[in-house]
Amino acid sequence: MPVRLCRHFSFGWSMGEENLRWRQIGKTEIKKTAVMTVNEITSVSPDGEEGKYIVTDAPDWVIVVAEKDENFLMVRQWRHGENNLSIEFPGGVIERGEEPVVAAARELKEETGFVAGKLVPLGKMNPNPALMSNHVHFFAASDLKSSGAQSLDDDEYVDYMEIPKKEVFLNMASPEYQHALMASALLRYAVHNKKESGGC
Numbered sequence: 001m002p003v004r005l006c007r008h009f010s011f012g013w014s015m016g017e018e019n020l021r022w023r024q025i026g027k028t029e030i031k032k033t034a035v036m037t038v039n040e041i042t043s044v045s046p047d048g049e050e051g052k053y054i055v056t057d058a059p060d061w062v063i064v065v066a067e068k069d070e071n072f073l074m075v076r077q078w079r080h081g082e083n084n085l086s087i088e089f090p091g092g093v094i095e096r097g098e099e100p101v102v103a104a105a106r107e108l109k110e111e112t113g114f115v116a117g118k119l120v121p122l123g124k125m126n127p128n129p130a131l132m133s134n135h136v137h138f139f140a141a142s143d144l145k146s147s148g149a150q151s152l153d154d155d156e157y158v159d160y161m162e163i164p165k166k167e168v169f170l171n172m173a174s175p176e177y178q179h180a181l182m183a184s185a186l187l188r189y190a191v192h193n194k195k196e197s198g199g200c
Contacts (some may be wrong), residue, residue, distance in 0.1 A: 019046050030054075058134045060124075062104045063091035063181060065189040066116065066141040071162040073144065075111050078157065080117070087163070087176045089185055091136075100124075100137040108141055112160040113150050117143025122188035127181060136181055138188045 026042035036058035044050055066073035066089065079086045090111040094103040101119055109115055121139035150158065172183050 021046060022051075027036050027049075035160045054131065055188070056132050059096070060094045060100065060130065060134050061091060061127075061136045061181075062094055062100055062107055062139065063089050063136055064108045064116075064119075064139050064141050064183040065089050065122070065185050066108060066112070066114065066144060067165070068114075068144050068162055071164055072168050073108075073112055073114060073141075074161055074163045074168070076159045076161065082178055084178070085176070086179050088179050088182050090160070094137070101139065104137070104139040104141070109147055110153075111150060111156075113143045113147050115140035115147050117145065120192065122192050125184055136184070138185045140189055140192055 020147045022043040022045055024041055024043045029037060029041075030040055031038040035052060035097045036056045039055050039057060041055045043053060043055045073090065074087050075090050076085055077089050088150075089109045092103070092107040092111070094100055098106075101121065104119055105116060118141070120140045120142075123139055124135045126132060126135055150160070168177075169186065171177050172186055177183075
């Protein structure tokens with residue numbers, strides 16, 4: 001059997017990283033809200049100049065790419081920032097002291113009523129490293145079984161549905177699929193599946 005070789009590229013700075021790194025010397029809380037804290041960060045540039053920058057602290061999140069046969073299990077809910085409905089993978093906030101995989105299983109069950117027989121971590125990313133300090137953890141869920149019903153919070157109004165995988169791939173970034181983190185989750189899922197099938 002022929003062996004397929006994969007070429008991987010990496011890019012670096014020949015002069016190292018010291019010409020790029022900033023040093024944080026101060027942090028002041030500006031506003032604390034129910035979902036995040038807004039802080040003013042004082043940092044020193046590689047050239048020794050001080051600057052003040054806004055950074056938001058928030059709990060980490062989970063997103064679960066749940067596959068059921070040739071479909072994804074998706075949720076549809078209102079998003080106040082977009083002022084519109086959004087189709088997304090199940091997910092939510094990791095509670096204090098909770099492991100990401102536990103949060104993934106909990107959010108999947110709460111929003112869809114389904115329990116995953118298998119949860120595979122797909123990595124984590126920063127939603128916007130220019131402004132945010134938290135991370136989103138991605139999981140692939142399979143071997144799904146219905147537990148009966150959703151278990152939503154009082155202010156959650158969420159419908160769930162099965163959507164063909166091809167449709168989700170094609171429609172990502174369309175008006176109904178505006179959540180950029182869902183595209184990140186879909187990419188991590190695609191990379192995982194490629195590796196599982198022996199691809200690069």
